[in-house]
Amino acid sequence: MYDRPSRAAGSNPWQQAAPRTTEAPGYDRRAQRQREVRIFGVAACVAVAEDRFEAIRKVHVNRQRANMFGDLLARLAATRVGYNLVEDDDLERLTGSQHHEGIVLDLERKAQPTLATLKNVWQTAPRAFALALVGVGNPHNLGAILRSAVHFGASAVLMQRTHAIPLSGAVYRVAEGAAERVAVSLFDSFADLQIPGMPLLATTVNGERSLFAEHMPQKSVVMIGAEGPGLSAEVAALASTRLSIPGTGRVDSLNVGQAATLVMAEWWRSVREKR
Numbered sequence: 001m002y003d004r005p006s007r008a009a010g011s012n013p014w015q016q017a018a019p020r021t022t023e024a025p026g027y028d029r030r031a032q033r034q035r036e037v038r039i040f041g042v043a044a045c046v047a048v049a050e051d052r053f054e055a056i057r058k059v060h061v062n063r064q065r066a067n068m069f070g071d072l073l074a075r076l077a078a079t080r081v082g083y084n085l086v087e088d089d090d091l092e093r094l095t096g097s098q099h100h101e102g103i104v105l106d107l108e109r110k111a112q113p114t115l116a117t118l119k120n121v122w123q124t125a126p127r128a129f130a131l132a133l134v135g136v137g138n139p140h141n142l143g144a145i146l147r148s149a150v151h152f153g154a155s156a157v158l159m160q161r162t163h164a165i166p167l168s169g170a171v172y173r174v175a176e177g178a179a180e181r182v183a184v185s186l187f188d189s190f191a192d193l194q195i196p197g198m199p200l201l202a203t204t205v206n207g208e209r210s211l212f213a214e215h216m217p218q219k220s221v222v223m224i225g226a227e228g229p230g231l232s233a234e235v236a237a238l239a240s241t242r243l244s245i246p247g248t249g250r251v252d253s254l255n256v257g258q259a260a261t262l263v264m265a266e267w268w269r270s271v272r273e274k275r
């Protein structure tokens with residue numbers, strides 16, 4: 001947890017306002033906002049402060065909980081990055097959520113690698129796992145998937161461009177610090193997922209093989225569909241193997257985040273046992 005930094009009497013780094021800057025001629029405020037994302041939640045904000053402090057543009061903190069973030073606020077004051085001490089109502093207005101946990105960051109979006117770049121890396125990597133989301137459109141599910149992807153060492157989460165979910169504040173909060181710690185890239189067609197040396201697998205309710213029947217390949221791409229419709233028969237047919245997740249059969253299917261977590265956990269187990 002963050003602690004209040006020691007300071008000389010009469011000095012309060014939390015109240016040191018950043019100097020006003022004059023916008024350069026031709027400055028495009030709208031373009032700048034598109035390059036930024038507003039995130040919230042303690043774990044998400046702490047992770048960004050640890051990994052990409054230089055990307056932070058502004059911070060809003062609940063004044064009653066400021067002590068929790070003492071060293072962060074002191075760093076901001078030292079680098080002349082602006083922050084505001086506000087009330088919960090202000091944070092709810094800024095985020096549109098009651099789940100802000102007392103802190104909000106505006107930061108520069110992290111550049112993500114293209115799928116072509118990732119493919120080049122995977123060619124020489126001893127292990128690689130990519131989860132391809134097909135038709136998944138819920139930001140909370142994406143956040144949960146990113147959290148599991150980091151936990152189980154996935155190489156990337158791929159999203160179908162036509163259904164791509166922006167890495168929003170809600171995604172960051174649910175990901176609990178994982179939103180920037182795994183590559184997130186887009187694919188345009190299913191042909192993009194046909195990668196030499198990485199079998200294309202699919203998860204389906206009636207897959208011909210249980211996820212747990214055999215070790216998963218050291219390198220693979222696994223497609224997983226949205227809750228309800230799942231993968232169409234045509235898309236599932238593109239895979240070399242269709243995997244099912246066995247259970248009691250008393251529910252139709254798992255939440256997409258749960259299913260993705262089980263697949264990534266099984267890949268993690270497989271590669272560790274093959275070492």
